[in-house]
Amino acid sequence: MTRTAITATAASILALGLAFGPAPALAAKTSASIGMQLEPPNLDPTGGAAAAIDEVVYANVFEGLTRFGADGSILPALAESWEISEDGLTYTFKLRTGVTFHDGSGFDAEDVKFSLDRARADESTNAQKALFADIASVEVVDPATIKVTLSQPNGSFLFNMAWGDAVIVAPETAADNAAKPVGTGPFTFAEWVKGDRVDLARNPAYWGEPVKLETVTFKFISDPTAAFAAMMAGDLDAYPAFPAPENLVQFEADPRFAVIIGSSEGETILAMNNKKAPLDNILVRQAITHAIDRQAIIDGAMFGYGTPIGTHFAPHNPAYLDLTAQSAYDPEKSKALLEEAGVSDLTLSLKLPPPSYARRGGEIIAAQLREVGIDTEITNVEWAQWLEDVFKGKNFDLTVISHTEPMDIGIYGRDDYYFQYADPDFQAIMADLANASDPDKRTELMQAAQQKIADDYVNAYLFQLPRTGVADAKLKGLWPNSPTQANDMTGVYWEE
Amino acid sequence: MSIATRAERSFLRMALGHPAFVIGCALSSFFIALALISFVWTPFDPTKLSIPTKLQTPSLSHWFGTDHFGRDMFSMIMVGARVSIAVAFVAVGIGMLLGVPLGLYAAARRGSFIDELIMRGNDLVFAFPSLLLAIMITAVFGPGAINAIIAIGIFNIPVFARLSRGAALSLWTRDFILAARVAGKGAVRISAEHILPNIANLLIVQGTIQFSLAILAEAALAYVGLGAQPPLPSWGRMLADAQTLISLAPQMALFPGFAIIITVLGLNLMGDGLRDLFDPKLRRER
Numbered sequence: 001m002t003r004t005a006i007t008a009t010a011a012s013i014l015a016l017g018l019a020f021g022p023a024p025a026l027a028a029k030t031s032a033s034i035g036m037q038l039e040p041p042n043l044d045p046t047g048g049a050a051a052a053i054d055e056v057v058y059a060n061v062f063e064g065l066t067r068f069g070a071d072g073s074i075l076p077a078l079a080e081s082w083e084i085s086e087d088g089l090t091y092t093f094k095l096r097t098g099v100t101f102h103d104g105s106g107f108d109a110e111d112v113k114f115s116l117d118r119a120r121a122d123e124s125t126n127a128q129k130a131l132f133a134d135i136a137s138v139e140v141v142d143p144a145t146i147k148v149t150l151s152q153p154n155g156s157f158l159f160n161m162a163w164g165d166a167v168i169v170a171p172e173t174a175a176d177n178a179a180k181p182v183g184t185g186p187f188t189f190a191e192w193v194k195g196d197r198v199d200l201a202r203n204p205a206y207w208g209e210p211v212k213l214e215t216v217t218f219k220f221i222s223d224p225t226a227a228f229a230a231m232m233a234g235d236l237d238a239y240p241a242f243p244a245p246e247n248l249v250q251f252e253a254d255p256r257f258a259v260i261i262g263s264s265e266g267e268t269i270l271a272m273n274n275k276k277a278p279l280d281n282i283l284v285r286q287a288i289t290h291a292i293d294r295q296a297i298i299d300g301a302m303f304g305y306g307t308p309i310g311t312h313f314a315p316h317n318p319a320y321l322d323l324t325a326q327s328a329y330d331p332e333k334s335k336a337l338l339e340e341a342g343v344s345d346l347t348l349s350l351k352l353p354p355p356s357y358a359r360r361g362g363e364i365i366a367a368q369l370r371e372v373g374i375d376t377e378i379t380n381v382e383w384a385q386w387l388e389d390v391f392k393g394k395n396f397d398l399t400v401i402s403h404t405e406p407m408d409i410g411i412y413g414r415d416d417y418y419f420q421y422a423d424p425d426f427q428a429i430m431a432d433l434a435n436a437s438d439p440d441k442r443t444e445l446m447q448a449a450q451q452k453i454a455d456d457y458v459n460a461y462l463f464q465l466p467r468t469g470v471a472d473a474k475l476k477g478l479w480p481n482s483p484t485q486a487n488d489m490t491g492v493y494w495e496e
Numbered sequence: 497m498s499i500a501t502r503a504e505r506s507f508l509r510m511a512l513g514h515p516a517f518v519i520g521c522a523l524s525s526f527f528i529a530l531a532l533i534s535f536v537w538t539p540f541d542p543t544k545l546s547i548p549t550k551l552q553t554p555s556l557s558h559w560f561g562t563d564h565f566g567r568d569m570f571s572m573i574m575v576g577a578r579v580s581i582a583v584a585f586v587a588v589g590i591g592m593l594l595g596v597p598l599g600l601y602a603a604a605r606r607g608s609f610i611d612e613l614i615m616r617g618n619d620l621v622f623a624f625p626s627l628l629l630a631i632m633i634t635a636v637f638g639p640g641a642i643n644a645i646i647a648i649g650i651f652n653i654p655v656f657a658r659l660s661r662g663a664a665l666s667l668w669t670r671d672f673i674l675a676a677r678v679a680g681k682g683a684v685r686i687s688a689e690h691i692l693p694n695i696a697n698l699l700i701v702q703g704t705i706q707f708s709l710a711i712l713a714e715a716a717l718a719y720v721g722l723g724a725q726p727p728l729p730s731w732g733r734m735l736a737d738a739q740t741l742i743s744l745a746p747q748m749a750l751f752p753g754f755a756i757i758i759t760v761l762g763l764n765l766m767g768d769g770l771r772d773l774f775d776p777k778l779r780r781e782r
Contacts, residue, residue, distance in 0.1 A: 224739075224740045225739050225740050225742075228740065244740040246564070246740055246741050246744055247740060247744075249744065250743060250744065296545070296547045299547045299548075299550075300545065300547040300550065300564065300565050300566075356740075360564070360565075363545075363565065363726050363727065364545055364547075364565065366726065366727060367543065367544070367545045367565075367727065368545075370543075370727075377725075378725050378726050378727075379638065379639065379725065380639065380721045380725070
């Protein structure tokens with residue numbers, strides 16, 4: 001009797017298990033929740049510098065004339081094709097027809113003119129106004145054709161137009177994009193629960209190939225431990241830029257997950273305040289670069305994930321020069337250089353923002369600098385404090401930071417940038433580069449620029465930040481690399 | 497003289513017969529000894545990184561294993577003990593040195609405006625949760641061991657001020673104080689010569705408890721990154737570092753965690769024991 005009862009109970013539990021367990025798996029999954037470290041301050045890519053904005057909306061909600069492909073190439077987006085005049089000054093874009101914004105209004109050349117003029121206007125709040133600096137005029141030829149005239153030839157104009165900051169917005173909705181983004185992309189904005197998530201839904205009226213996912217949720221989980229737990233529990237389907245490299249070993253050992261290691265545009269550097277004594281002395285800066293053992297930092301802070309770099313350039317770029325040997329780890333040389341510079345008893349401030357590459361890497365750098373007789377005073381700072389104190393206030397000696405924008409070597413030419421280099425010779429190289437459209441000439445100039453900042457030991461170049469992602473093994477189509485700050489969900493699907 | 501010696505001897509005998517006190521003393525003196533030894537000797541340099549030997553499990557050469565930078569955990573715990581104890585000691589010292597005179601003065605001027613001012617000021621400091629106050633102070637003045645000491649010290653002041661005022665108030669009504677007043681002694685002298693010695697027991701007991709709370713507070717501040725800054729090891733920061741590595745290298749969290757628990761437990765047992773030993777009622781029963 002008792003046995004029967006137990007068997008019956010077991011059977012009913014089994015039945016329940018069958019009913020509730022595998023049932024949802026029978027229907028193909030059409031949603032994905034993606035983990036992100038930082039929550040965007042707003043959702044308007046044309047009105048904010050935060051990478052998190054593009055990571056939610058780029059290619060999903062908003063599209064530009066051109067776009068980045070997964071490999072970093074420039075692909076047509078809202079512009080179907082284009083013609084460049086002989087002198088490199090006039091770009092005629094042929095626009096796609098039948099495109100509508102999410103609010104139902106149609107897309108045409110007027111929207112493009114509005115978007116570009118708005119971005120380059122004096123009162124524009126665009127975070128990357130330099131992208132539009134060379135535009136002299138924008139003319140509507142007909143509703144499906146737009147002509148952009150440049151004031152000087154710019155070899156990277158199509159590249160510039162692919163940035164998230166150059167997406168096309170509608171005049172009626174542009175002002176409200178920060179809270180309620182309206183674009184032309186394959187996903188529409190559904191809901192933003194502040195502090196928790198942003199929901200996107202499939203756009204049924206999309207002009208291109210319809211996306212496979214019906215809904216996408218971006219969840220903001222900054223704590224690596226919580227992110228790890230959320231992945232393990234299945235609350236997240238993917239975390240494309242997982243913040244704790246030490247956990248990847250565990251994900252790799254688990255067949256439920258796929259670890260995706262790609263390259264990113266993040267040049268991780270030990271930035272130095274080039275105008276502040278004694279760092280205004282090139283010998284001191286060179287001494288610091290020779291005191292640093294890049295491999296120890298990669299192993300210690302990144303658990304082996306990362307590629308050493310010797311200049312501010314991404315190694316996956318064809319124009320990359322490997323200059324690591326020029327600033328190889330050599331503590332003896334470092335000590336000799338410090339002596340030559342006549343500096344002793346050096347104590348430098350080292351301000352570290354929250355990511356683990358900075359906090360851990362900073363501790364390792366501090367220990368390595370101690371070996372050559374440079375003392376550091378470490379201060380751990382939050383992002384807001386870092387932006388205020390280091391980036392704007394320039395009140396620092398050293399800081400560890402990853403520059404994640406694509407092709408951002410140009411920052412070395414900016415006046416008043418936080419590491420305060422702004423060398424006229426370098427600026428001349430940048431000016432030549434902007435005018436060059438011949439690919440060989442461009443490569444040559446980009447390499448000259450890389451060599452110049454390595455020769456001047458502007459900063460200590462540490463490693464290229466890998467894009468260490470983790471995803472459910474069945475979720476396919478995520479970008480392995482990050483040619484720009486984006487989580488392009490258009491090609492993502494669940495494998496049966 | 498001989499009476500005093502007998503009293504001392506009986507106190508010592510009683511103390512040794514009080515198991516909680518003995519265990520508490522043993523546990524806390526173990527860590528104090530570790531901290532003291534760390535000044536002259538540690539198995540390894542606790543700030544020396546050695547990436548190739550990172551995340552090792554406990555072994556004969558690394559007794560508590562190594563952390564994610566290959567530093568020796570045992571050496572870090574030893575130096576961490578020094579930091580914790582030093583911060584707690586100075587912080588409680590600040591609390592006592594400022595709080596007790598304030599409390600005694602308020603008791604001597606009981607009922608006056610100055611008494612109200614001191615005690616309401618205390619209430620104001622008390623009104624903030626102690627850790628929030630500490631975070632506020634370190635946020636304004638920047639993180640670091642010194643600011644952690646000041647922050648923890650400040651929230652110790654009202655504890656001692658209240659305790660000494662309460663205890664002193666009950667003494668002020670006693671006949672021997674009346675006698676002292678008749679003899680012409682002023683309030684300050686009476687407080688120092690007659691009241692302070694009579695509330696010393698209470699202060700020592702409270703001091704021990706506050707000491708353990710200060711160690712916890714220091715660990716909490718260091719955990720959120722507001723305590724001692726690297727490369728100086730600190731138990732709280734060791735725990736914070738271990739957080740993402742707990743499933744990979746549990747020793748990184750276990751040992752500093754145990755160090756904090758055992759020290760705080762030891763100090764609490766010692767405080768409880770001292771309270772029992774100083775309590776005349778319990779004394780008579782024994």
